[in-house]
Amino acid sequence: MIDKSLFRFAGIRRIMGLLATLSLVQGLSVVGQAYGLTLALVQIWHLHGLHTLVRPVLIFFTAFAIRQLCDVAKQRVATDYADYVVGELRPQIQRKVFRLGPAALAQRGTGSAVTMLIDGLDEVRTYVFTVLPKMMDMVFIPLMILVVVWIQDTVSGIVLLLMLPLLFFFMAILGMAARDRSNKQYAQFRKLNTRFMDTVLGLPTLKMLGISEEYEDEIYSVSDRFRKRTMSVIRVAMTSTFALDFFATLAIAIMAVFLGNNLIDGTVALFPALLALILAPEYFMPIRQFGDDYHATLNGKNALNDIVTMLDTPEPDHLDDLDWQGWDSDSHLTVEGMDFAYPGPKPEEGQASGGSQMDAIAKSSGKKKRKGRKKSAIDATPVPAPGRDLDSTRTCGDGAEEGARQPDALHHVSFSLSGLTKVAVVGRSGAGKSTLMNLLAGFNIPQAGRIDLDGRLLEHFNARAWQGHISYIPQNPYIFSGTVADNIRFYDPDADQAAVARAADQAGLTDWVETLAEGLETRIGEGNRGISGGQAQRIALARVLLDRTREILLFDEPTAHLDIETEYELKKTLLPIMEGHLVIFATHRLHWLADVDQVIMLDGGRVVAQGRPEELMGEGGPLDALIEEMGGNQIADYQQD
Template identity: 65%
Template sequence: MIDKSLFTFDSVRSRLGLLAALAFAQALCVVAQAYGLTLGLVEVWRQHSLSAIVVPLAIFLGAYLVRQLCDVGKARVANRYGERIIAQLRPELQRKVFTLGPSALADRGTGSTVTMLIDGLDQVKDYIEILLPRMMDMTFIPLIVLVFVWTQDWVSGVVLLAMFPLLIFFMVILGMAARDRSNKQYAQFRILNSKFVDSILGLPTLKMLGVADDYEDEIYSVSERFRKRTISVITVAMTSTFALDFFATLGIAIMAVFLGVRLVDGTIDLMPSMFALILAPEYFLPIRQFGENYHATLNGKNALHDAMTFLDTPEPPQDDTLEWDGWNEDSELTISALDFAYPKTKADGDTSVGGGVAMKAVEQQRDDEDGAADASSTPTTNALTDISLRFHGYEKVAIIGRSGAGKSTLANVLAGFDIPQSGRIELDGRRLEHFNVTAWQRHIAYIPQTPYTFSGTIADNIRFYEPDASREAVGRAAHEAGLDSWLSQLPEGLDTLIGEGNRGISGGQAQRIALARVLVDQSREVLLFDEPTAHLDIETEYELKQTLLPLMERHLVVFATHRLHWLADVDQVVVLDQGKVVQAGRPTELIGAGGPLDALINQMGGNQIDGYAQ
């Protein structure tokens, strides 16, 4: 039940000390309450006057009141400390998500990450609020109660002392079974969340492909597995509760029999026997509550372990030392013999990925056409092999290739999302080990093929990466991104509310909002596009292209695409095949040379180029 990482938090010892003091005071109140009740019952049994029970009744009520105040105090201390821990954990987890970057987020799964940050932290809070007071109760109350019982009747003390290890034994045995089943249940819960969130986000695509019904069956199957896991945990929890209650009741019954026999024999008085008997249930109460709450807080323990494991994920190397003023017409980037391979196991953030990109990292998605091929790569099968490229000045570079060729992977490496295993990188004569370099990332803008919009106004979405951007800057960016005609049709204009996940807007409008986000910040001279028009129809793509082309001026543009019509507008084309550069150069030099580019054009249809070049 106890996760050791809980004791690494700030001020946990002082909070435990305060809870221990309250638990000790509550234990004394339990004894005083039992004493007052016993004394009052004995006075009634002896048929004394009503005034004789005033003092015992006052003791009982006073102890009861203080006991309840101690309960309230423990709950308040634990609640405030739980809120403090969550307030500390949430920003740390969010920072970790951005530091690890979108590749780690894709490996873990959107649903699983959302579960950890929202439901998981709520469960952690409940875990802290319940666990800490129960720990202190079980530490002090049984011990103090046992001491007072022993002073009244050593036989009863022996019975209680003998039953305690038996209760602990069964609680440990059943707790281990519950822990294993709860771990499986929590893992299934994460799978269910991932499936559900992914299905909601991908519902339009599923409907378009005609597989929504099949995915419905998959959701049902995952839900059933989670239900069975939950029933399994509940079964063990009920068995555990029964065992604890049974042995606690058995212990009290044995103690009552011994007391009754000796009371009849006259070897013990009524006062000590009744006092010991009334204290007996209080002796077992903390461990029974601890056992019951063990099952109620297992998800919280698992969530805490999940969060701490995520925080312990090794962060990718990041260089903050480079001094670089940005890209200009004389800048040069040289890449030689670069290799990149995905880890063999990519789960729960166990992979080194790029991050620290406050600008566009959250938008990067791995559910593109390269993703399926790249995700299956292993260290023995490189996703990128022996990549050698040279970019100079304000040129436009197209990265083309078949699906799975490694286009998106190369874009991820250039953005610093993924760290290459080997290779030589030089930026304006400065040697880099990778692209996860703060100075480089401050000057790049990344636009994925499926940009994300958040619930809020259009203006808020445009200034998402520049929250302090003025209204004029937002309006200028919207104008340059070609949003004017759409905004003119909206009564609220830039103040129009749009839904999360591009709800209520078209794919082309979402792409233009993503462009406007880039344009709000004029300091980014390097534009990385990962097939931004892949999911658009040809008319929308053509309109967006007319907006994009002027914006590409005076920028280094790296454009991953499999739409060949872009070749007429770029200065350099790089052809990828199975993670290798098989051809590179100017389109005018490569087209018609009989190389891999011509083969790709013939396969995809060469009329695309001529039609758009006119």
């Protein structure tokens, strides 16, 4: 009945005890209300004077008021506790998202993660404040009414008692059917959210490639399947409701027949017969309400299981014993022979990222046109999860053993960095840029390799001493539920309002903030809800500007999803920030090469070129091939011989 995951929250037993007490009091008030009504009707039947109705009417209205007050109190207690549960879950999810990093969350998909963080928490809240009081009502109120009816009329009590297992049987059978269908529907909902979000994020690219209509057909197909699954769940829920109503009505009708015959025969008095008949609908009401609400809150139960599963996901090991004071002009970093492969089988098709899906569509669209048949590009081409590289999706089949891993996304990667320098990591889509950035941020753990940080040998970069000195801006910055100012304080929660305002102004947010009714105190939500991609990137930049103590800046294609005008404005903001830092900038926009000191080029998960841009360009090497392929006119003063 109640998901066992709820017992992980503090105070659940106290709340259940309080709700049980209120249900007991409400049960007594239901009996009192029926007693007062029955007594009044009997007095009227016997043609007694109006003064005899004063006492039963007072009993009725007193019991009615207590019943309503108990109902309001239960809803208040359950709602407050539901808010508490969501309030506990939200920061736990946010911390878990940050600790797991993009590599682990890639398994879920962008839309799925947003579903959990936004809609999932709302559904959990609905589940908690609905199910808890209704379950307490179902446990205590029918039991109290059964005892009273049995005392008043044994036959009626037997009818109610015999009908109860039948109701529970059909509620369980149909409930399990609805649960199974709801589980499938919730999984389909996650896929739909992933497809829709990735499509929205990638609309400019889809239009540029001329294939937006294909994604329109795909979204229609997925949403239509979701609609059919939803209707299937509703049909089962309506069948369950009909079964509960039918058997409840049948039991009341059987009681009425027995009571009517007994009244005619004179074997039962009017008062107990009428009291039993009035209480019969109240006996079935909590069971019927719980059955209805059970179907209505299945999504909340699924969302809670999804959240708990994510919270229980093991986190990567941390290096807590690293004694390192930070990066300066004399610091150096050497990485030798680093290998990394994603664990397990490749992610489900529906969890692929928009960017990867676009690459797949671009490669397959020509073939599809030649074949002249209409088929979704997503169905035609396997695609990787967000943050993964195309090469990393070549995996074993669905029957992969636990612990198996995919072929190397990075293989024997070696490079050296020193001092306050700007480094561009370039390569074709799927070359391993995002994977390398996640390794440097400590989100991915390499399977092999040697890391030398200022003479200290590390197994990986998931070390608090290292991460305390980096600011990481991914393609899609993490925007959590809170004010704009709260989001800017991400690295420095204690920063005052003046410092936040200065950082926002330096990041180019002032014009936008001035349009907001509450300025920096305007609330925004998870998944960049309520703001554009460019505004999210500028909030991420403001975080960097607010905390000047971090000497290492990691940028994973922060302008990948922006239009050229927004990117140009953002670049003017970025370049001054980069001065006096070690900057590692993964990008496929080659105009950045004119502004960096060093280039690391990846191809197929390997480093194929490294050095100063002027040393690598114009030599006919792999960087020139990439420049020619992607357009050398992006780079200032670039001319190939």
